Amino acid sequence: MLGTQVMQNGTGILTGRPQTGTPPTAGPDVDRDVTAAVEQVLGRYVRERVHHASRVDAQFAADVAEQLAQFVIRGGKRLRAGFLWWGWRAAGGTTDGEEADAALRLGAAIELIQGCALVHDDVMDESPVRRGAPAVHAAFAQAHTTQGMRGSSAAFGTAAAILAGDLALSWADDLMTSTALTSPQGSRVHREWQAMRTELVAGQYLDMHAQATGSTSVVEAVRIAGLKSALYTVERPLALGAALAGADERTTDALRSAGRCAGIAFQLRDDLVGAFGDPASTGKPSGDDLREGKATYLRAVAVRLAATGGVTDITDGLNPGGEGRSLTDDEVDRLRQAIESTGAPAVVEEKIDRLVELSVRHLASLDSEPYIVGELTRLVGRAAGVQPNRTGEPA
Numbered sequence: 001m002l003g004t005q006v007m008q009n010g011t012g013i014l015t016g017r018p019q020t021g022t023p024p025t026a027g028p029d030v031d032r033d034v035t036a037a038v039e040q041v042l043g044r045y046v047r048e049r050v051h052h053a054s055r056v057d058a059q060f061a062a063d064v065a066e067q068l069a070q071f072v073i074r075g076g077k078r079l080r081a082g083f084l085w086w087g088w089r090a091a092g093g094t095t096d097g098e099e100a101d102a103a104l105r106l107g108a109a110i111e112l113i114q115g116c117a118l119v120h121d122d123v124m125d126e127s128p129v130r131r132g133a134p135a136v137h138a139a140f141a142q143a144h145t146t147q148g149m150r151g152s153s154a155a156f157g158t159a160a161a162i163l164a165g166d167l168a169l170s171w172a173d174d175l176m177t178s179t180a181l182t183s184p185q186g187s188r189v190h191r192e193w194q195a196m197r198t199e200l201v202a203g204q205y206l207d208m209h210a211q212a213t214g215s216t217s218v219v220e221a222v223r224i225a226g227l228k229s230a231l232y233t234v235e236r237p238l239a240l241g242a243a244l245a246g247a248d249e250r251t252t253d254a255l256r257s258a259g260r261c262a263g264i265a266f267q268l269r270d271d272l273v274g275a276f277g278d279p280a281s282t283g284k285p286s287g288d289d290l291r292e293g294k295a296t297y298l299r300a301v302a303v304r305l306a307a308t309g310g311v312t313d314i315t316d317g318l319n320p321g322g323e324g325r326s327l328t329d330d331e332v333d334r335l336r337q338a339i340e341s342t343g344a345p346a347v348v349e350e351k352i353d354r355l356v357e358l359s360v361r362h363l364a365s366l367d368s369e370p371y372i373v374g375e376l377t378r379l380v381g382r383a384a385g386v387q388p389n390r391t392g393e394p395a
Contacts, residue, residue, distance in 0.1 A: 028095050028096060029095075030085070030095050030096075030100070030104070031089070031095055031375070034078075034081065034082050034085045034086075034107075035078045035081070035082065037104055038078055038081040038082075038085070038104055038107040038108055038111065039073065039078070041101075041104045041105055041107070041108040042072065042073060042108040042111055042112075043073050045105075045108055045171075045175060046068075046069040046072060046073060046171070047069070049065065049069070049171050050065045050066055050069050053065035063143075063160070064160065064163060064164050064167060065167065067136065067139065067140070067164060068115065068119075068136075068164045068167055068168055068171075071115060071118075071119070071130075071136055071164075072111060072112060072114075072115040072168065074131060074133070075131045075132075076111065076114065076131070077382075078107075078111060079233060079234075079266075079379070079382070079383055080107075080110045080111065080113075080114060080232075080233055080234075080237045081107030081108065081110055081111050081237070082107075082237075082379050083233075083234050083237035083238050083241070083259065083376075083379060083383075084103065084106055084107045084110060084237040084238070084240050084241040085103055085104070085107055085241060086238070086241065086372065086375055086376045086379060087237060087238035087239065087240065087241025087242045087245075087255055088100075088103040088241030088242070088244055088245050089241070089368070089372050089375075090238075090241075090242070090251065090255060090363075090366055090368045090372050090373070090376060091241065091242040091245035091246070091247035091251050091252075091255070091368075092245050092246075092247070092368075093241065093244065093245040098182075099183065099244065099245075102179050102182065102183055102244060103241060103244055103245075105175055105178075105179045106175075106176060106179055106189070106240055106241070106244065108175060109172045109173075109175040109176040109179070110172070110237060110240070112168050112169070112171050112172035112175065113168070113169065113172045113196075113197070113200070115165075115168040115172075116165045116166070116168035116169040116172065117165075117200060117204075117232075118130060119135075119136045119137070119161050119162075119164055119165035119168065120161075120162065120165040120204075121204070122135040122136065122137060122138075122161070123135075123137050123158055123161050123162060123165075124204070124208065125288065125292055127288060129279075135161075136160075136161045136164055136165075137157040137158050137160070137161035138157060139157075140156060140157040140160040140161055140164075141153040141154055141156060141157030141158075142157075144156040144157060176189070176190075176193050177190075180193075183244060184246070185243055185244050185245070185246050188243035188244075188246075189240060189243050189244055191243075192236055192239050192240045192243050193240065195236065196231065196232055196236040196240075199227050199231045199232060199236070200227075200228070200231075200232045202227050203224055203226075203227030203228025203229070203231075203232070204228060206220075206223065206224045206227060206228070207224050207228055207294070207295065210224060210295030211292065211293050211294055211295055214293070215295045215300075216295070216299065216300050216303040216304075217295075217300060218297065218300040218301060218304060220295065220300075221295055221296055221297040221299070221300040222264065222297060224295060225263075225264050225267035225268065225297060226260070226263070226264060228267065229263055229264070229266055229267035229270065230259070230260050230261075230262075230263025230264045230266070230267060231259075231260070231263060232263075233263050233266050233267075233383070234258075234259040234260070234262045234263035234266060234380075234383065235255075235256050235259030235260050235263050236259075237259075238255040238256065238258070238259040239252060239255060239256055239259070242255050250367075251366060251367070251368075254362050254363070254365050254366050255362075255366070257359075257362040258359045258360070258362035258363045258376070258380070259359075261355045261356070261358040261359035261362065262355065262356065262359040262380040262383055262384060263383075264355055265351075265352045265355035265356050265359065265380075265383070265384035265386075266383040266384055267297070268297050268298070268348050268351055268352050268355070268384075269352055269383075269384050269385040271289065271294075271296040271297055271298040271299075271348065272298060272345060272348055272349075272385075273385075274287075274288060274289030274290075274294065274296065275287060275289055275290050275296075275298055275336060275339065276336060276345070287327075287329075287332040287333075287335075287336065290327065290332050290335050290336065290339075291327045291332055297348060297351075298339065298344055298345065298348050299339075301342075301344040301347050301348060302338075302339045302342045302344035305342040305343060305344055305347070306338075306342050309342070352384050352385070352386060353386060355384070356380060356381065356384050356386050356388050357388070359380050360377050360380060360388050363376050363377055363380070
């Protein structure tokens with residue numbers, strides 16, 4: 001099976017036994033490379049989970065748990081874990097000690113939530129590629145075909161990927177729960193986590209619903225961006241870190257406000273990348289959002305500008321195919337040109353700049369060490385794809 005093939009090439013998670021105990025990861029160097037610290041915790045944890053799965057059933061461990069483990073550790077920006085760590089630090093959290101280790105474990109847990117979201121998102125969007133490799137459902141389907149199994153390869157791939165995503169969510173919840181139970185701020189952390197999960201699902205559903213109804217509402221696009229990305233990607237991770245540190249209301253409010261602005265900026269950048277991005281850098285086919293008729297802010301602005309200018313053919317073209325037909329590559333290229341002709345990308349860029357400026361202003365109100373505010377500022381810029389300066393004005 002698929003997981004067995006991975007293990008045979010010497011890169012499988014199952015090739016290493018889980019470490020005994022939970023050696024500390026946090027320390028003075030974490031601030032210099034949060035990603036590496038989180039990935040160390042994440043790698044150790046998924047190794048333990050795959051080993052546990054092997055005691056349940058070897059086939060399940062090799063096919064599903066191993067495949068999921070490889071997916072979650074193979075890449076990603078680790079933005080959510082980064083925001084969680086710097087929310088912890090901004091609220092007075094230290095770089096070492098048991099609570100700092102707890103912050104890194106929460107960072108790993110949120111990366112597992114992200115794994116679940118990506119696996120399921122690729123199934124819903126029928127996206128064949130993720131992070132420059134076959135999406136999880138596509139890899140399962142390919143294994144089904146290669147091994148000559150009975151039935152539909154596509155159906156098998158979809159079903160197996162749903163299970164893999166569910167497993168990622170359960171691993172994430174297990175890690176969050178074990179962490180919260182050992183923290184004096186566990187109940188606050190749990191409340192943030194509960195809200196984040198529900199908001200993510202709500203955002204995903206509204207995204208699907210808007211696509212199905214052909215919505216071109218700017219207001220609805222912003223609402224979806226807020227639920228699907230702003231809260232889940234930035235605001236909630238910052239709030240989780242702050243909650244773990246026992247932050248006061250003023251600090252928490254400043255982080256939430258900064259996170260909300262930065263999170264919407266992140267989604268608007270993702271809209272631009274989804275329409276115009278280079279597959280070599282994104283790891284996904286270009287134009288997928290246009291091909292699928294996603295109800296993005298970019299699309300809504302383009303429709304509004306086209307209607308204002310009386311260009312109705314662009315408005316019609318922004319509704320893909322109809323009757324379930326997706327756009328061809330040539331149609332996507334023409335649609336890109338039409339969107340650019342409305343000036344919508346420039347409007348979205350200006351909106352991103354304003355949101356980043358507001359986010360950084362909120363960060364500047366924090367009573368935190370200047371270098372912590374600076375790291376958060378840089379992280380906001382990285383998420384939004386801009387280079388803000390310390391005053392919040394994009395450079």
